[in-house]
Amino acid sequence: MANIKDIAKKAGVSVTTVSRVLNNHPYVSEDKREAVLRVMEEFNYQRNINAVHLSKGETLLIGVVVPFTNHPYFGLLVEGIANEAMKNNYKLVLFQTNYQEDREIEALKMLQHKQIDSLIICSRICEWDVINQFTEYGSIVLCEDARNRNVSSTFIDHYMSFSNALEYLHNKGHQKIGYCIGRKTGANSRQRGKAYADFLKRIDEPYKEEYIFYECLHFEHGEEVVRRLASLDNPPSALLVTSDFAAAGIVTSCREKGIHIPDDLAIMGFDNQPIAKIMHITTLEIPLVQMGRQLLLQAIDGKKHTHEEISVKLIERQTV
């Protein structure tokens, strides 16, 4: 492919002149401009946009870190991010980490090396001291409560919403309540775990490890939860399930085994995904698409750090 030097030579002008034509610089004679444009057309010259961005110091690329691309929670979040990116002429660079720290660091290094303008971390693995080493290179936006940190964030108060959900089940007469969650660690999981422990103290119930189900993300994980419930001598009468798809899997598996919902087991989902509506699952609505849009806007907002708390809403249906 022809480069700027080839064009200069063929047009009989200097490289500087070609560069000026490319950048619409005023100090180029009409003759030379025309000669350059003619040669560019002849060579079917494609300007290397990376060179253009290089001169402006921006890429119009925004990195998005997700643990999995094929989970409905992250699916909706990325949908919101992608829709807003499109509107603002940004493209997304996707980092699927499978919750491996070195992959998140790779994304942070792309920010450091100016390969992306900013980075949205939908679910963080790295500790704050790692993140802090990269905040000077571009804006980092998190989907967790990161007030007082050198980043922007859009978040749910997971402690409060989990506490409220537990109180709701308790007010419905449940004393033995368990929960299903995606991972043990992570800021949001820790907040929920703390809300659960504090709730148990309030209602004076012992903490039972067997009432907590980890790695519960997808529809198919519901079957395993129901199998483990059946093996317990003293099973919970209600479950908070932090994914509507996993909740739907539990409901489906209970139906097959003749376990009646909500009489034998009450189920409360999270997110208010469409599957929750169809299957009449009581759930906590989290506006994921809206949160995704907000994350993108914060990412392109540059150095100014902002923090947006998003509120959740209880949707009462038939599983509690």
Added chain:
Amino acid sequence: MANIKDIAKKAGVSVTTVSRVLNNHPYVSEDKREAVLRVMEEFNYQRNINAVHLSKGETLLIGVVVPFTNHPYFGLLVEGIANEAMKNNYKLVLFQTNYQEDREIEALKMLQHKQIDSLIICSRICEWDVINQFTEYGSIVLCEDARNRNVSSTFIDHYMSFSNALEYLHNKGHQKIGYCIGRKTGANSRQRGKAYADFLKRIDEPYKEEYIFYECLHFEHGEEVVRRLASLDNPPSALLVTSDFAAAGIVTSCREKGIHIPDDLAIMGFDNQPIAKIMHITTLEIPLVQMGRQLLLQAIDGKKHTHEEISVKLIERQTV
């Protein structure tokens, strides 16, 4: 931030020398190399990787065009692409098109402008004459049968697999068979439509527009299908459903309405997603993660065009 000129000045060497140090060029004295490295450290100098790639003419970015990010079919395909990209040190630039042609063209233009090395189109909207204008700029890989085209492809023989699925239902005693699909147009949908029309001719059944259900992608779309089936005087006795999630939605909605599966209505899904296993849905297994991996490998393979046909497998369960 310090640039290469600042470093040269501070280190008392020429810009060329700094450049040579950055590129591990041999003709630099040890003294000068050390001086440059010391200043780089002092300035906390971050090399602009775009400039490095620019000199090599590659970005290590691969574009991925999907209509939606939050659909389980594309979720698994992108998972395969992302896993293989990670292994090969490539990053993905995601284009969510919502099936809008101009967004696919945007992705093609990023290829043209060297912002990505290659482009994977998971579901094409543009006509071939549009795609053809961009094939010279980098490798384009499609997830449809594109033999005899100037691109690479990984594909299912949708005509044959749809024909076989229809024959399977026919052999099970069904004469009135309908199908549910995502979109009307698109190469894969057209192949399936042709297989359906040819099958009807073979078994001497009339073509009934009301037996075909479009926009059937997600779990929640199953409810609408069952509602429309109930309004038909002469409904089909079997449905091919090209998404397991939509099939699961149909099965769930039928259960609620007391429609017995498979006696009142036989359902055959596509993909063999985990939800099909849990809900005992007979389905056609399509190895989407494996196809995603293959698409990525073809994308980084450069100019050589290859075409990989992937075979499908019937998984017999309880809904036919």
